[in-house]
Amino acid sequence: MAGKASNAPDEALRVEVRGENLLAVCFTAMASPCETLLSSTVDAAALELGTLVAQEAWRVEKKFSRYRNDSVTAWIHENRGTRIEVDEETASLIDFASQCFDLSDGLFDITSGVLRYAWKFDGSDRIPEAAAIRHLLPLVGFEKLEWQSPRLLLPAGMELDFGGIGKEYAVDRAYDLLAARRSAPFLVNFGGDLRANRSPSHGPWQVGIERPDTDRTAKMILDLEHGALATSGDSRRYLLKDGVRYGHILDPRTGWPVWHAPRSVTVAASSCTEAGLLSTLALLHGARAREYLEEQGVRYWLLQ
Amino acid sequence: MQLKPKAPRPTPANARRRLIAASCALLGAAARSQQANVAPADSGLLEDWSVDSALAYYHEDGRILAIEPVVNLAKVFADGQSLNFNGTFDSLSGSSPNGALTSHTAQTFASPSGKAKHAYTTAPGQLPVDPNYQDTRIAVGGNWTLPFTRVDQLSVGAKVSDEHDFFSVTVNASIAHDFNEKNTTLSFGISNEFDSLSPIGGAPVPGSDYALSQKNAGKTKDGVGALIGVTQVMTRNWLTEFNVSVDRFKGYLNDPYKITSIIDSAGNTTGYEFESRPDQRTRKSAYWENRVGWNQQLSTALSLRYMTDDWGVRSDTAQLHLRWTLSNRDRYIEPTLRWYRQTAADFYTPFILSATVPTTGFESSDSRLGAFHALTYGLKYAQKLPGLGSRAESEFSVRAEYYQQTFNERIATPAALQGLDLYPGLKAILVQVGWRF
The missing domain is CATH 1.10.3980.10 (ApbE-like superfamily)
Incomplete structure (x- = not known):
């Protein structure tokens, strides 16, 4: 496990009360805001579970990050x-x-x-x-x-580069750790890639997906009862030349951006790894993204 | 770039299966590698069920004593379905008013069973109560809720209650529909109740002379009810609920153990007759509740109910319920104040003057059909504790309530009876210890 003292500034936890019986344990990992939502009001117990999730996220990040010189990747x-x-x-x-x-x-x-x-x-x-x-x-x-x-x-x-699967993999790992300890409703969310075990008693989880076509505060709200959602997009990183937008999704076979890739693809699947892979593959299919998703027979939300 | 030769392109469905298999292989391998440091989850029978258990002690001053264990099991399944079961076991003992009037002279009553050893005598100036009151009740119920679309859910349930002289079965079904982005819920429910009475000694002929003991075998009654309601999210912290309901009971609606004193103009008790209620009762009620979360510490629920029936009983209930979470969030207290007022049934009378003939042909001296108001003061304290096994938490609670009933209307009474407390109110306490896990 990543020692808490080693890089303390990043490894901080924050507990937020989100409702009468809903706590969020928030932290930062893999350059993303992460949180564990728990149907709970007991701070100590929730913090313990939230810590477990955060440590797993930090462990996966530390082990596979290409930006660290002590990682397995390095x-x-x-x-x-x-x-x-x-x-x-x-x-x-x-x-x-x-x-x-x-x-x-x-x-x-x-x-x-x-x-x-x-x-x-x-x-x-x-x-x-x-x-x-x-x-x-x-x-x-x-x-x-x-x-x-x-x-x-x-x-x-x-x-x-494990960056394309690491975050979703970390969500599933953390999910398994929690699921082994807790049957009450929880949701693990690492920067918008998330997985929940079941709905809280008051109804499904309300998941906000950023809409890259508008300002960053505008969100599309999805109801999630259980299972995973992952979103891939090329919203914020691009080049623009002669009115042509070069998105950051590169086709590894040509070395050039995938043309007409959707701005964002969100896919629901039973695991976050699977959802993440499907959303990434959909983006890589460019103009054929919707067709690809239809072929896969998954629930998806696509923004052009 | 050239790709190395590969197997023929898989069909989409096949590709998806292989993709799922690949994900599962990855996560399965991960699960294996972390097994060593995972604490074993408990796998008991009640795993995944939330259990709410309580033991209540209820005592009416000078009358009934009841001990009541209650257990409620609930489980929400991953697909949103939920099941819940509850069971109650009541053990009541003590004294129950038989309906006769307090008198200046001693009064002797036969027991409903007719057994001589259970006959009892009430001292002058005392409210006649049957001291042999003893009953046990077992009630079990279950409810199944099934969301069948994202915004619709169906709920069906049944309840069975059994006492040695009473058996009741109730079935209910309701449907709820969410709209307006789930801010509004409309619900509609129906219920049907079937009761069978087999009173000790038989069911008295309504209005018959107590001394003649004219009784029949078992009787039945049944009821149907319907409710329509709307729940509206007003703001993030304010929920309002309004519903109206109607129910109608038919059959033998008398309390088989209640009698009414017949007195002459001098105030002497000349006899008793069994009570006689109509064989139908239709009730209509309206209910409005507002729940508001003021801040992270305090939430309130204020509810108002109005009920009216064709027996002439109208009642109003107002209840204020506060939930105050203490600073470290693992404890809360809930004070409750409830005010209740009802008017008397048209045929309610504490006694029958022998000179008069009841105009309706119906009469009852059951104080529950009289005009009274009541106040209930309650306080609950709950402490959250760490959960057992994989459970998130458990909660221990203690609740106490004090109920005080006062009669409002008094009817003209023969001078000889003045000075007797003909309308003794009722005081009761309830103490409940609960454990939810």
């Missing part, structure tokens, strides 16, 4: 070109990424992170040179890894 990057053996949890995430890569015909690819060296989505009009992208593409492609769980060989120059 260790994998340091050992490029060498055959290494990863721990069970990392192996299961890489296995999952591998299956997603196959199932999506290469659209979902945890090696695509290197493309960000060419693309800086800062709202400017600095579109990268096509040559720069061509130069990076050889470093993208999950099939270039040697992966035989738990042994991994990451070729020189390549990177792994």
